[in-house]
Amino acid sequence: MRPRISSYTLLHSKPLIPCVCIYIPPRVTTNSSQFITHSIIFIKELAMPRSTIAAKAKPLPHGVYTPVVTLYKAGDPDQDVDHDAMYKQCQALVNAGMHGLVYLGTNGELALLTAPERKAILETAVRAVKDLNKPDYPIVAGISAQSTKETIMNAKDAASAGANFALLLPPSYWAKALSSDAHLSYFRAVADASPIPIVIYNFPGVTAGVDLDSDQLTALASHPNIVAVKLTCGNVGKLTRLTSKFTHEQFGVFGGSSDYLLPTLHAGGSGCVTGMGNIFPASTSGVYDLWKAGKIQEAKDLQDDVANAEWACKKGIACTKYGAWYYLGRDLGLADESTWEMRQPYQPLGDAMKKWTLETLGVLEKAEKERPWRS
Template sequence: MTSTIASKSTPIPPGIYCPVISLYKATARQEVDYDASYKFFSHLIRGGVDGLVLAGTTAEAVLLSAEERKELVKVARKAAVDLGRPEFPIVAGISGQSTNESIRLAEDALEAGASFGLLLPPSYWAKAVTKDVILGFYRDVADSTTLPIVIYSFPAMCNGIDMNSDTMSELAQHPNIVGVKLTCGNAGKVTRLTEEYSHEQFAVYAGSSDWLIPCLAGGGGGCVTGIANVFPKCVAHLYALWNQGKTKEARELQGLVAQAEKACKEGIAPTKFGAAHFAGPSAGITDARAFWPRKPYTPCSEEKSTWVVKVMQHLESLEQSLPDAI
């Protein structure tokens, strides 16, 4: 490592993080179903994921109110405490288009029990988002809260705003910016950043599990993956195999996970349908409508649903064979 900066006071633990889907009541207004959410959070923690991410893209964060975001963090923290994991990492999405809004969301998340905050760059007026704007935005938010900040790089959701590794490296030097989630899928950013920084200085995560092993091989700390909503044990097992030095088995499972995850690449509705079909019964959530996207968005068509089952079902038996982590 070339950087001599101090390790962060609260580094984000390595591992598999699940960006948890939001569950709704089967009503006209689709209020958030906090009871179902508690069951699902508990299911994921028992399944062996290393952290939960709330109010991110997979959670339909732009469709959630600030109060709903805050309450979901409280429910997730309660689920972790009830399972004997009071310090379980909970990452809360705090992305706002203004610095002021992001600081307010960070304050809410911290008060509700979040461990870290996940923050997209501003993007509303993309042409006005210069490097200096990005640096100022992240530094101002990080200066204004004790909630450790994780950069969220997802150009497809940000009007094409794509932070390069040099910009991230400058932000990494801030004492309250602890890592990055690379949903941009750029493995080069992994190797450049991990050459400069240790995990404790600045952690680097893949934004999906279909390139978990390439990220780990490049020095990354894990991944944040939507398919963990569907098969949490499988993804946790893949991570464990790699860490145990069982590279052949890990590579084989990596391919199977990647094949299944292509359904998640098709959008929120297929991800939520997969979770309803494969994980809902185990989590104790039997009403498939809880997994529907929030209006105006619609659930999968019958044709798409059939395809999701087809591309994911090869992991079902492995998921069922693996023991609970708790």
């Protein structure tokens, strides 16, 4: 006779701790040596093996991060970056409750920006958070490039601009020519040279299908300057395999969107990086805050609306930026829609898609304004 497990518990920010409720059937007494022996064996089987790597000196803090969209000067045919607008935007996101900000990611249009523009955007963000008396607030900088040399240069530029973490995609221009060993060597070489810790960015949709698996990520997690991964691949199985091996301090595991934030947290993940934060920063960070406070049903209710609203963001950056203009930008005095459009050659949304985007996002409008979880 083996004991029957009834549940397990996730202590916030801690590893999963098995909790066994032992069912003692009729005719089996508590002093039965056979039953006790089976109970001990069963409990040992539940204990999950953990990696023995050391905790990182500077882990990426838990929470919800926004990959901040880049803003351009209204009516400017050259679409120069509008730093005044981005300063306001940064402070608004921080004040709304975001736990960290990511610049120069996919939503930030990294591939459409020059190197000087990238560094200037980071300097604006760092100045904005310092002016809020938050000098240690997490600013994560996208540093992705196609060569090891250029990526290391980007990492050094990001550090000199004041960013405290770097986000890095695998190289992919000649994806089929790169072996698994080549990818591992690339990340390790960049991490060796980077002045700031590296967060791996796994997003097959923008890397010609390159999809780092859990074995590759486990190997990279042992590097002392590789502190976390962002799984925009959406693979929950991969996420769970990683959280079963590492504590947050060893290697943080973040989801790549907020529509599965609560499942990520229940699985032992550290949070998420979500484009939805550009539109509804209080609501997306609110799911994490409610979960951390132990208000699981309230977190679930808010998560449901977040998941349904995020469907709009799945349709592309133009939808995300349009939603950000409508629900956030206008309240910041950044009312010119062209400020929030993508840089050319990418085109603005058509009227039908604009209408659909606002209707899809609208399920969160009331919650974002009222924020009942903060009362």
